[in-house]
Amino acid sequence: MEKHSTMETKDTAKLKAKAPPPVADINVTPMVDVMLVLLIIFMVITPMLSKGVSVDKVKAKNPEAMQAADKSDAVIVSISRDGKVYLGTTQLPAEDLPPKVKDLLTGRLDKTVFVSADSRASYAKVVDVVDNLRAAGVDQLGLLTDKIEEKAKPATPTGTAPAGQ
Numbered sequence: 439m440e441k442h443s444t445m446e447t448k449d450t451a452k453l454k455a456k457a458p459p460p461v462a463d464i465n466v467t468p469m470v471d472v473m474l475v476l477l478i479i480f481m482v483i484t485p486m487l488s489k490g491v492s493v494d495k496v497k498a499k500n501p502e503a504m505q506a507a508d509k510s511d512a513v514i515v516s517i518s519r520d521g522k523v524y525l526g527t528t529q530l531p532a533e534d535l536p537p538k539v540k541d542l543l544t545g546r547l548d549k550t551v552f553v554s555a556d557s558r559a560s561y562a563k564v565v566d567v568v569d570n571l572r573a574a575g576v577d578q579l580g581l582l583t584d585k586i587e588e589k590a591k592p593a594t595p596t597g598t599a600p601a602g603q
Contacts, residue, residue: 491516491524493556498583507552507582513542514582515571517555521563532566536574543575550578 493516506512515535516524523532530538543549551571555564571579 491518491527491554493518493554494558495554495582495584496557497586499586501583501585504552504580504582506548506550507580513539513551515539515551515553515567517553517559517563517567519556519558521560523563523567532563532570535567535570539571539574539576548578549576550580551576552580552582554582 507514514526518524522529523535524530525535525538525542539551543551553564553567553571555567568579
């Protein structure tokens with residue numbers, strides 16, 4: 439009987455000593471979870487990072503590209519539909535623009551200020567802002583506009599010849 443019990447303990451010892459083989463696959467589920475959370479965070483924060491106030495800009499047929507307006511240190515003055523003036527994201531009266539713009543432009547070679555006005559803003563308010571910027575010693579003014587999207591021309595129906603042939 440004793441022989442039977444020692445044999446039984448050896449078998450159980452073999453079973454306990456044998457560990458499962460290591461898993462060679464990478465578990466990507468936690469990484470995907472973290473990436474989705476980061477994606478959601480960036481989607482929420484990105485609209486808040488805009489440099490200035492969002493306005494419905496005037497549309498022009500042949501606007502010139504102004505890459506300098508996209509720089510992080512660009513000075514942008516916005517005029518909203520109701521006539522409020524913003525320097526960056528800070529609202530202030532147009533009369534207070536000259537000293538603040540002078541402070542922003544000191545020590546800069548390019549003294550360009552970009553004006554972004556709402557298409558429904560009062561023209562008198564835009565002129566008032568431009569006059570105050572000129573009083574601040576602004577060399578160059580950039581008026582920011584949007585491009586007019588041209589509609590696609592109607593195509594000729596397929597299978598028919600143009601008229602006159």
